[in-house]
Amino acid sequence: MNAGPSPPGSSHVLQARGIGKRFAGIAALEGVDLCLRAGEVHALMGQNGAGKSTLIKVLTGVLAADSGTLELQGQPIAPASPVQAQRLGISTVYQEVNLCPNLSVAENLFAGRFPRQRWSGLIDWRSVRRQSRELLEELNLRIDPDRLLGEYPVAVQQMVAIARALGVSARVLILDEPTSSLDEHEVEELFAVIRRLRERGMAILFVTHFLDQVYAVSDRITVLRNGRCVGEYAAADLPHAALIAAMVGREMAAAPAARPAAEADVPRQMVLQAQGLGRRGQLAPTDLELRGGEVLGLGGLLGSGRTELARLLFGLDRAETGTLRIGGQAVRLHGPADAVAHGLALCPEERKTEGIVAELSVRENIVLALQARRGWRRFLSRAAQNDIARRFVDALGIKTASIETPVALLSGGNQQKVVLARWLATEPKLLMLDEPTRGIDIAAKQEIMNEILRLARTGMAVLFVSAEMEELLRVSDRIAVMRDRRKAGELPGGCGEDAVFELIAGQ
């Protein structure tokens, strides 16, 4: 006795109606509807903290909804745990990489569904290995399935998580910001797979902050704003500007302010000078100069050594060769504490492991680096802490119930903003940002770009690492390109994409 008219063609695979979810005092979702259809890619869009991840967690049984119903192919379902959701045929990649870093890649791919030997019931490692290769191959990912997952950077972990989700032959595939740490090539690989799966009739839900990606792959778009459904649109009928307006709730200039013409007359002091800085297996000896008031973009492919370079500059890894001069003085950095004392700052790439301290409040996370710089005795008064925290919460638009909320409870993009705020608060001489805009919505991304440019104008030197070419070209005065763990060359700010790609490709 199915209520209501059966959907046309009954292609509705997963349908959510009137989903509501509150967290102590905050309505994360209110009356949200979502309908996934077989053979369609559905994009879920919205600003940071709009409720996308929460909705996904409700769909997959991680969180219990306060209200609303779920139907899978017309049957009401109520998955109480991820296991049940998986059994129902819903395969998910969550926003933060949720795999076990201490297991090998192959184990992460197959945990919970290991193939077993017929005769002994033990895990059949041969076929685990073989099937892992096949799965990774599908994503064109050439990594050793026997190595521990934790040895790979997040980008690779992200791909492995996707591969794991693909390995489950499911009816519904949910991907929460799968592309946030991937570069364009990986994204293309992923999209190729997504298209293949769509052909096979799978229903796919896909979250991203990149508009290009939405239009490249999705058929339908649902927009959330502040926990409410703004609407469901066919991708083809929704222009960029309209989509942005739907997400942000107001019209926004689509073309962001470009870098103002270089103010050449500002005297640029040498802030940092690296000569032959290197470390075996990580980075070939590299020269680099950074002056106050300029933004140096660092380009390159995944694994080209950008993160390594930043880590060496910050003393997070010990350099084996070369010298480092800060403000003209030769220094040896014995660790981040040293670097911070010298006025350096590094906003790390891996938010979950090296960035946030999940249990601490937003306020404490924001003041942490500044306090470290001041030393333990010169304690920032509570009032000063509140002040700083509030200022950055407002400036970066961090969506949080209060500044005393534990960072763990914030949405992914807002956590990223908190880490960024931590480093902006130290007002360093040199600010190194390793993929600072990962997982951040378009509106906030613009804010951050503007903030970086503003800081540079005040005389700060900025090292900006990004996988997004557009972003890189927009803010950089100079662009250094990394290839094969060495600096391939430097380009002036105004150069075009072509020149950068040529360097990346080594032509």
Next chain:
Amino acid sequence: GEKNPAGGERIVLGFSQVGAESEWRTANTESIKSAVQEAGIQLRFSDAQQKQENQIKALRSFIAQRVDVIAFSPVVESGWETVLREAKAANIPVILTDRAVKVSDDSLYVTLIGSDFVEEGRKAARWLLEQSPLKDGTEPVRIVELQGTVGSAPANDRMKGFKEVIAANPRFQVVRSQSGDFTRAKGKEVMEAFLKAEGSSIDVLFAHNDDMAIGAIQAIEEAGLKPGQDIVIVSIDAVRGAFEAMMAGKLNVTVECNPLLGPQLVDAIHAVREGRPLPKRIVVEESVFTREQAAEVFPTRRY
């Protein structure tokens, strides 16, 4: 064994000690070490840190090293059958010191040199019934007992011996009994609680060793009572501290438990080497010291 400079075979003794858990034990170790050294016997000493497992391991290693004689103070009575059989198979005679073992086959060891814990408990009780200031009278005598570590052989046996004798006189009653783990700190802590719970109605304190009695004496003093007078105190071991307390009039009597087994052990070793017969049990001379004797005996005490 190896050649000693005098030409003869030097005897090698493997000795496994319980540990160094008390002054008594340290005195025991010292006595054995010095006696053995004087006799020109080579000593392989092993400390079991109060664990039977370790002691068994030590005995095994003595067997592997092919020592001439094995001696040990067992941590517990039971559980020695297997390793003693191995020693017998390797033709190594075994002498027990201080404590007995329970084995099905008496021939597994040569002799036991040591005290009788049950008898010590009996002696303490006998003194109480026959010589203490409370022996006459009609009022019931309320006794509190500070036991040693729960389950340990001296605690079990001293309690057993004490109970056995005290049962003869219904006036004497153990009203409270708690473990003080053989230490001063615990003895004091438990006595504090006893004093609060019983008020000043405690007549006698029986402590399974001197250390607990010394701790309890402090608690009694801090409660504003006079140890030795308001509460009669009986304990066991007769270490130096007990004599000092007796001389200060704070302890009434201590039953000796003699740790100086070294010389007797050396005699036994020689007897075994020469094939002389030995009794299955060599008793150590032990007496009971009272307050009156304390000052006189004190200078001769070695531990």
Next chain:
Amino acid sequence: MNARNESARTAASGRQQEPMQRRRFDPKYLPLTVTVALFVAMAATGGVLYEGFLSPQVMLNLLIDNAFLCIVAVGMTFVILSGGIDLSVGAVIAFTTVLLAALVQRQGWHPLAAIALALSLGTVYGAAMGLLIQRFRLQPFVVTLAGMFLARGAATLISVDSISIDHPLMTAVAYLRIPVGGGYSLSLSALIALLAVAAGIVLAHATRFGRTVYAIGGSESSALLMGLPVAATRIAVYALSGFCSALAGVVVTFYMLSGYGLHALGLELDAIAVVVIGGTLLSGGRGYVAGTLVGVLVLGLIQTLIAFEGTLSSWWTRIAIGVLLLLFCLLQRVFERTRRLTLGVA
């Protein structure tokens, strides 16, 4: 633009290609190798210093005398791998010995029936603690500490004295020696211990249960999101440890032929130490059952060295154990130093 991407990608893919052939030596086995090598070095030093130290029987005694520690440590390895800890193991051993002794000597049970009961009791006891930990989110340390008090209390409640066992079947098994050639022999307990290690290795590395244990230790929330049976596995881990403790209790009963509430005092710490020395991380998720066996042998070797030295007073014995432990762990660290940044905390 796509064409450009394409060319960049081809250039990159050559670099991204990692050696796919199986490496001869996997670096993740380095800690284990170092531990084994150090063990061998230490044994050799003993051989140089003391006559008869390297006699095969001395080495076999390492296994015989530490069989129960080895069995307990296998269970403990799983608990620690899952990110927990089990302090009740020593007490469960004591309880098992007393229970067996009381049943066989006082109640006239057949030893096999008593052993079966003891093993199942141990398993159920462990599972119960696991249930408390899992269901009510209690900290394993407190639950198993209370479990330790309870088991020891129960043991003394059955009997304060030690109970000797002279049941013919039990004594026969206790005296049983399995010749391994050359006049040397191994006890049945040692054999059981080796079997336990072998079973542990298979369980840890070739079953779903084992891999789930590692996953939980690595990241419990990830394990949950990956859809692994976290609750059941956690309870099973403590049940396994309970079973191993009871099995070790049976072995101790044979080893000592007695039941006593004070047997295996402080063994929990030895077991934890052995597991950690064997290279397992106390924070969970990393380590090997095989390493635990080496850890047991290392601790046994340290004790044997001291026994052979034979001149140490009680306090020098303690200091020497500490120093040997220190040397061993320091060398282990020195050889393992990886290029990765390791922060001293955690």
Next chain:
Amino acid sequence: MAVERDPGRTSWPRRALAHPLFWPALTLLLLLLGNGALNPGFLALQWREGHLYGNLIDIGNRAAPLILVSLGMTLVIAARGLDISVGAVLAISATVAAWMIAGGEGAGSRLPMPLAVAAALAVAALCGLWNGLLVVRAGMQPIVATLILMVAGRGIAQLISGGQILTIYYPPYFYFGNGYLLGLPFSLFVVAAVCGLLYVALNRTALGLFVRAIGGNPLAAHVAGVPARAITIGLYVFCAFSAGLAGILVSSNVRSADANNAGQLLELDAILAVTLGGTLLTGGRFSLAGSVLGALIIQTLTTTIYSIGVPPQINLMVKAALVFVVMLLQSADFRASMRGLLRRRPAGGEMR
């Protein structure tokens, strides 16, 4: 924004119930009241010889060393460490102090008492430094690093004492563990001083923030420029120092130093106190006040067992039962499921 704050609805009982210290405090209160009910004299306080006298005072005085050690342990655990050598460090400090003071009956002290106390504390702190260096510099796992000192430390203490119990005959020294100030045991003032010091260090300087950051995510704290290594070493030093302080109190209280038995199994009690107080052993969340309550709970348990006349064979059973009750009471999940049971039962009754 959908922020909702209704101060009228969160009444104070509700807020009290949600406070992390509520359940430990309630447990302690229940224990004391239960004792009072069983034994009316238990809660009585008298004025005797110029100071307060009674079980409550004893509990406070006895718990003082455990509280001190638990405080140090809390901080080490908060930074994801563990220190199982506290018992041995206590023994070392007690022995050093006793050895330097010693002397015979009426002979005064061998060395000046302040020197002895300072030396004992310095040696303890040195032990902490050793632990800290092994953990941070050598990169050993905390439990093994401190196991080394736990084993060897008692040996060192016995080496100093020659295996004897060192009896102290110098009365001024007895004041630390037995003396009274303003009618209260002096040891309570020591505890108060350390608590005050910690309060200032953790709330008036950035150390509190740093410790919590290290405990929450050591790597992130390191990257943020927090001197994680130095602080971690410092915490081990403090932990050992507080164990040393406890050693002074203990040796003063029993007027002797027993290298073998002093502080035996203290590490377990201290960790138990820390956990009962709500600190997570996995790091991150910690509560010093909770640890103080935890230590008081443990000491009250012990005193209860002694004063209600439990036969010693079942001491452990009683302790186990009480620990189970205490920790279940404190478990939010347990309370929730109990509430669930209570709610379900009447409903079920109606159905039938």
